[in-house]
Amino acid sequence: MRTPRYGSKIRKLYDAADAQKREKYVCPRCGKKNVKRISNAIWQCRSCDAKIAGGTYTLTTGVGEVANRIIKEYSKA
Ligand SMILES: [Zn+2]
Structure with missing residues (x-):
């Protein structure tokens, strides 16, 4: 993967x-x-x-957790 070169914020x-x-x-x-x-x-x-199937850079994302909770709620009903 290429590394970004310019700017400390983007590098962080x-x-x-x-x-x-x-x-x-x-x-x-x-x-x-x-x-x-x-x-x-x-x-x-x-x-x-x-x-x-998870997030691009982490296994779970905030959005993914919300989605999982919704799926659980619906599969209970
Ligand atoms: Zn396992």
Whole structure:
């Protein structure tokens, strides 16, 4: 990936996003911290092979959590 060159603010944002996308996340299926980003917004658990569609740079986003809550509410009814 190309790195932005100019401006400290944009560089800071880039570094934060980059660190988040490299990080491992806890799998919602097996509970192990083994979920890695395999592609843009696609995450895969190395333990149970679950594929998760999440945020581009993090596994869950604020918008995603709201959507999940709405889906849960509707599937209860
Ligand atoms: Zn898993």
